Amino acid sequence: MSTEFSTQVVLDALQSAxxxxxxxxxxxxxxxxxxxxxxxxECLDTGWVSSVGKFVDRFEEDLAAYTGAKRAIxxxxxxxxxxxxxxxxxxxxxxxxxxxxxxxxxxANAVSYCGAFPHFIDSEEKTLGVAPQKLAAYLDEITEQRPxxxxxxxxxxYIKAVVPMHTFGHPVDLDPLLEACQKFNITIIEDxxxxxxxxxxxRHTGQWGLLSALSFNGNKTIxxxxxxxxxxxxxxxxxxxxxxxxxxxxxxxWEFNHDMIGYNYRMPNINAALxxxxxxxxxxxxxxxxxxxxxxxxxxxxxxxxxxxxxPANSQSNYWLNTLLLDEECAGQRDALLxxxxxxxxxxxxxxxxxxxxxxxxxxxxxxxSYAESLERRLINIPSSVMLGTGLSNA
Amino acid sequence: MSTEFSTQVVLDALQSAxxxxxxxxxxxxxxxxxxxxxxxxECLDTGWVSSVGKFVDRFEEDLAAYTGAKRAIxxxxxxxxxxxxxxxxxxxxxxxxxxxxxxxxxxANAVSYCGAFPHFIDSEEKTLGVAPQKLAAYLDEITEQRPxxxxxxxxxxYIKAVVPMHTFGHPVDLDPLLEACQKFNITIIEDxxxxxxxxxxxRHTGQWGLLSALSFNGNKTIxxxxxxxxxxxxxxxxxxxxxxxxxxxxxxxWEFNHDMIGYNYRMPNINAALxxxxxxxxxxxxxxxxxxxxxxxxxxxxxxxxxxxxxPANSQSNYWLNTLLLDEECAGQRDALLxxxxxxxxxxxxxxxxxxxxxxxxxxxxxxxSYAESLERRLINIPSSVMLGTGLSNA
Numbered sequence: 182m183s184t185e186f187s188t189q190v191v192l193d194a195l196q197s198a199x200x201x202x203x204x205x206x207x208x209x210x211x212x213x214x215x216x217x218x219x220x221x222x223e224c225l226d227t228g229w230v231s232s233v234g235k236f237v238d239r240f241e242e243d244l245a246a247y248t249g250a251k252r253a254i255x256x257x258x259x260x261x262x263x264x265x266x267x268x269x270x271x272x273x274x275x276x277x278x279x280x281x282x283x284x285x286x287x288x289a290n291a292v293s294y295c296g297a298f299p300h301f302i303d304s305e306e307k308t309l310g311v312a313p314q315k316l317a318a319y320l321d322e323i324t325e326q327r328p329x330x331x332x333x334x335x336x337x338x339y340i341k342a343v344v345p346m347h348t349f350g351h352p353v354d355l356d357p358l359l360e361a362c363q364k365f366n367i368t369i370i371e372d373x374x375x376x377x378x379x380x381x382x383x384r385h386t387g388q389w390g391l392l393s394a395l396s397f398n399g400n401k402t403i404x405x406x407x408x409x410x411x412x413x414x415x416x417x418x419x420x421x422x423x424x425x426x427x428x429x430x431x432x433x434x435w436e437f438n439h440d441m442i443g444y445n446y447r448m449p450n451i452n453a454a455l456x457x458x459x460x461x462x463x464x465x466x467x468x469x470x471x472x473x474x475x476x477x478x479x480x481x482x483x484x485x486x487x488x489x490x491x492x493p494a495n496s497q498s499n500y501w502l503n504t505l506l507l508d509e510e511c512a513g514q515r516d517a518l519l520x521x522x523x524x525x526x527x528x529x530x531x532x533x534x535x536x537x538x539x540x541x542x543x544x545x546x547x548x549x550x551s552y553a554e555s556l557e558r559r560l561i562n563i564p565s566s567v568m569l570g571t572g573l574s575n576a
Numbered sequence: 577m578s579t580e581f582s583t584q585v586v587l588d589a590l591q592s593a594x595x596x597x598x599x600x601x602x603x604x605x606x607x608x609x610x611x612x613x614x615x616x617x618e619c620l621d622t623g624w625v626s627s628v629g630k631f632v633d634r635f636e637e638d639l640a641a642y643t644g645a646k647r648a649i650x651x652x653x654x655x656x657x658x659x660x661x662x663x664x665x666x667x668x669x670x671x672x673x674x675x676x677x678x679x680x681x682x683x684a685n686a687v688s689y690c691g692a693f694p695h696f697i698d699s700e701e702k703t704l705g706v707a708p709q710k711l712a713a714y715l716d717e718i719t720e721q722r723p724x725x726x727x728x729x730x731x732x733x734y735i736k737a738v739v740p741m742h743t744f745g746h747p748v749d750l751d752p753l754l755e756a757c758q759k760f761n762i763t764i765i766e767d768x769x770x771x772x773x774x775x776x777x778x779r780h781t782g783q784w785g786l787l788s789a790l791s792f793n794g795n796k797t798i799x800x801x802x803x804x805x806x807x808x809x810x811x812x813x814x815x816x817x818x819x820x821x822x823x824x825x826x827x828x829x830w831e832f833n834h835d836m837i838g839y840n841y842r843m844p845n846i847n848a849a850l851x852x853x854x855x856x857x858x859x860x861x862x863x864x865x866x867x868x869x870x871x872x873x874x875x876x877x878x879x880x881x882x883x884x885x886x887x888p889a890n891s892q893s894n895y896w897l898n899t900l901l902l903d904e905e906c907a908g909q910r911d912a913l914l915x916x917x918x919x920x921x922x923x924x925x926x927x928x929x930x931x932x933x934x935x936x937x938x939x940x941x942x943x944x945x946s947y948a949e950s951l952e953r954r955l956i957n958i959p960s961s962v963m964l965g966t967g968l969s970n971a
Contacts, residue, residue: 230850407652452801
């Protein structure tokens with residue numbers, strides 16, 4: 182029996198899971214069906230659109246309450262969130278930061294902003310994220326412990342942190358990763374940009390790291406236009422995060438004093454207003470997304486050579502971007518599938534180009550990346566908007 | 577005759593220039609009296625709030641048309657704009673960048689983000705900005721020319737750029753500054769964060785620099801919530817600016833390739849929607865601000881020891897933040913005046929703490945800063961919102 186599928190069979194399966202529509206179907210578009218309008222109008226009516234205003238405070242409190250983190254600090258986007266997480270974790274120029282080769286560019290860029298070097302690590306099939314056991318074996322081989330922490334014996338550089346990324350919302354296997362990091366004295370910073378609403382062993386992602394980054398870009402599960410947040414369970418770090426992301430100004434009735442090099446990374450109030458309204462709807466959004474995922478799962482059950490990626494064991498995923506995985510022997514069909522689906526008005530896309538293949542990161546250290554390379558050949562994201570799960574179309 | 581004024585006389589003068597009001601009067605609050613609502617609603621109705629959408633393109637085109645610059649690139653705030661201006665001007669780690677000691681923290685922070693050192697220079701009374709003749713004399717004394725440009729003989733560092741800042745909207749004396757920079761081979765980057773709507777010799781500020789930075793923070797003449805823009809008359813640099821501020825992604829139907837270390841500095845569409853509506857009203861805003869400035873000028877004409885700062889010769893200022901200057905012998909009264917006005921519900925504030933007095937910049941090179949230090953002692957900003965000039969109050 183051939184493991185090959187025909188492009189038409191895949192198209193039919195996609196159509197069967199999707200509501201009827203007449204317009205091009207993007208990968209992920211936002212739904213504004215709650216209080217967005219009311220809250221944004223309140224900003225305009227009161228004039229509080231910018232750096233001061235109640236919605237920033239409320240959004241931070243609501244995020245902390247939802248995720249269970251002690252502090253949430255709203256910032257201008259997910260990249261800024263990652264940058265500050267790394268900076269406050271103590272990443273210094275010349276250090277190395279372990280991160281998956283299979284991730285969005287922001288993870289690697291944020292490491293560069295600190296003057297540090299990304300060090301690329303492999304992923305695993307069961308989560309699409311960092312492979313903890315393979316990482317531990319690799320660290321055993323290439324690192325040595327010195328009084329202040331973990332060093333790469335090959336480059337001589339300090340390995341300060343690892344940044345697991347919860348790919349398309351599916352949680353990394355965090356417990357064995359935590360164990361490995363404790364053994365090797367490496368700080369975890371979670372790139373939770375894609376995983377708002379995703380839980381690992383019943384607890385929201387973003388709490389295994391010392392600090393973690395969320396994103397509310399327009400294509401995310403909830404959006405603030407552009408925006409992000411930093412989560413932490415360390416009160417003191419939370420305070421410092423707020424301080425350094427708001428120009429490090431020392432509070433005073435009129436004096437302008439700043440006590441460190443700070444960043445203008447604060448989220449404007451008008452964007453936080455959107456965020457408050459979106460967050461109110463998150464439980465409904467997640468139900469709709471899980472409903473859509475279930476429809477996809479059923480539609481692809483019996484097609485040989487291709488499968489729908491389901492949430493890892495022990496995890497509840499937000500199914501941010503739904504994912505198809507081709508069998509290795511069908512990887513050659515990927516581009517024809519991308520072509521056919523996009524031509525048919527159903528937006529699909531492959532994995533991001535692996536980070537070590539980009540010119541600016543080509544010289545960075547890396548472990549064997551055979552699994553990430555296989556995933557890159559075989560992975561396709563398919564439309565995942567909330568409205569598709571509620572049966573509404575963008576027609 | 578004493579040059580001392582009484583606090584009550586100053587309070588009476590302020591009240592006489594301001595419309596009646598019942599609430600606390602901030603330094604600068606926004607006015608949303610145009611199409612803000614319509615455009616923002618269009619974003620929500622269409623779902624285009626984020627990184628893609630027509631308002632970003634339109635805002636950039638409208639800004640270029642208004643300022644006369646060939647290209648305007650909208651970004652997330654003025655600090656991000658300054659960072660990219662410096663980066664694309666070629667500022668490298670270890671370089672020095674000349675900038676006024678009398679400025680907002682963003683100018684110095686942006687230099688730090690490049691790994692470069694701020695080198696603080698003095699201001700002059702007639703513009704409140706960089707003193708070109710004093711700077712030229714100083715450069716004559718401390719620099720030497722090498723094949724690739726200007727070097728500080730004292731530190732051995734490359735002096736790559738100077739960042740004149742148009743203080744409170746009043747244009748720096750740009751022609752003699754340009755002449756000095758040509759002589760010494762130093763690139764100009766204008767910090768025009770405060771000067772949208774300000775013209776020097778009939779031409780909009782931001783066009784003497786290779787690149788220039790605008791800000792649309794909530795306290796600026798027009799606001800996008802948080803936002804900024806980069807202006808340039810160099811088409812190629814304009815293209816590169818757009819590329820590097822939008823993650824340096826190479827356009828493709830579905831592939832994710834990036835060809836350099838980029839930044840996530842794009843302005844979200846919902847913020848640009850606000851900007852389009854605000855920019856439509858700019859001429860009216862400027863008239864109102866000039867009307868308020870004229871009322872202040874008249875109110876302070878006959879008070880000894882204190883004067884209202886009027887726009888420099890050859891310039892038309894946006895009067896972003898109106899400014900009072902005490903005579904040197906009255907400087908001791910500044911804090912009592914700040915106390916009394918803020919207690920009376922009229923927000924006032926002194927100049928920013930000079931940059932070289934902040935702990936993180938205390939070791940940076942500097943010239944004689946006697947004039948900036950005098951201004952710091954004597955300067956008070958007073959309420960400047962558009963609505964105060966149209967006779968509307970925030971009551």
